[in-house]
Amino acid sequence: MSSCQPEQLVLMYFLLPLWIAAGLADALCHRRADIAHTAGPFESLLHLLMLVEVGLPLLAALFLEIDALLIVLMLVAFAVHEATALWDVGYAARRRRVSPLEQHVHSFLEMIPLMSIIVVVILRWDQFLAIFGAGAQPARWELAWKEEPLPAAYVVVLLACVAVFSVGPYLLELAQGLKASRQAATAAGASGSTGIEPR
Numbered sequence: 001m002s003s004c005q006p007e008q009l010v011l012m013y014f015l016l017p018l019w020i021a022a023g024l025a026d027a028l029c030h031r032r033a034d035i036a037h038t039a040g041p042f043e044s045l046l047h048l049l050m051l052v053e054v055g056l057p058l059l060a061a062l063f064l065e066i067d068a069l070l071i072v073l074m075l076v077a078f079a080v081h082e083a084t085a086l087w088d089v090g091y092a093a094r095r096r097r098v099s100p101l102e103q104h105v106h107s108f109l110e111m112i113p114l115m116s117i118i119v120v121v122i123l124r125w126d127q128f129l130a131i132f133g134a135g136a137q138p139a140r141w142e143l144a145w146k147e148e149p150l151p152a153a154y155v156v157v158l159l160a161c162v163a164v165f166s167v168g169p170y171l172l173e174l175a176q177g178l179k180a181s182r183q184a185a186t187a188a189g190a191s192g193s194t195g196i197e198p199r
Contacts, residue, residue: 005105012150015112016058016158020165021052022169024106027169029102037184041177046088047170054113056160057126065147067098067129067140074117085110133190 026047035043049095057074064070089106092098121128129135149155 003114005123007119009120011116011123012154014126015119017103017161019054019112020106020161022105022112023166024169025105026102026109027173029099029105030173033096033099035092035096035173036176036180039092040095041174041181042175043088043092043095044170044174046084046091048174050081050084050088050109051166053084053164057113058162060143061120062150062158063146065140065144066124066127067142067144068131069141069143071117071121071124072130072131074120078113078117081113082110114159147174 030044030047054077057070057077060070060073061107089098120146126135126137130137130139133139
């Protein structure tokens with residue numbers, strides 16, 4: 001790791017762990033808001049969609065050379081993530097209370113990917129300029145494995161943390177929402193069949 005540039009170290013050991021921590025905090029806010037019984041499983045699906053929108057560029061950056069193509073894909077994924085985030089908040093706000101703490105956590109989840117892309121652009125400035133036909137290098141539009149892979153231990157620990165602290169909580173949230181929806185549907189069916197009005 002002695003050959004890593006400071007920007008790369010900031011990305012690997014500050015921004016990515018901070019993103020994972022913010023995702024976990026977001027899941028805890030959802031749990032506190034009891035979205036299983038308010039906004040329901042559809043909001044959880046939106047959360048998983050946003051995780052995929054950020055996670056795929058992250059996986060690509062871990063294993064592939066960062067060139068013009070990957071930078072463009074990161075920028076597109078960020079734009080799609082922001083659109084989904086707007087959809088998510090609009091959907092949630094009509095169905096439950098979105099606390100100030102949760103809104104603050106959302107600001108981290110939106111800006112950390114942008115900051116990470118900025119760091120990537122700094123590290124691959126020539127390829128970023130090449131997107132616009134400028135700079136000393138030609139733009140590379142290909143998917144290729146990293147010539148100098150990241151340390152295996154780092155990749156394994158990072159992916160394990162993502163699985164445990166990001167993917168896991170959102171999948172649990174979805175499962176709870178689906179269970180609550182089934183229970184509500186069963187209760188509504190029972191009330192309808194007995195003529196009892198649901199409370």
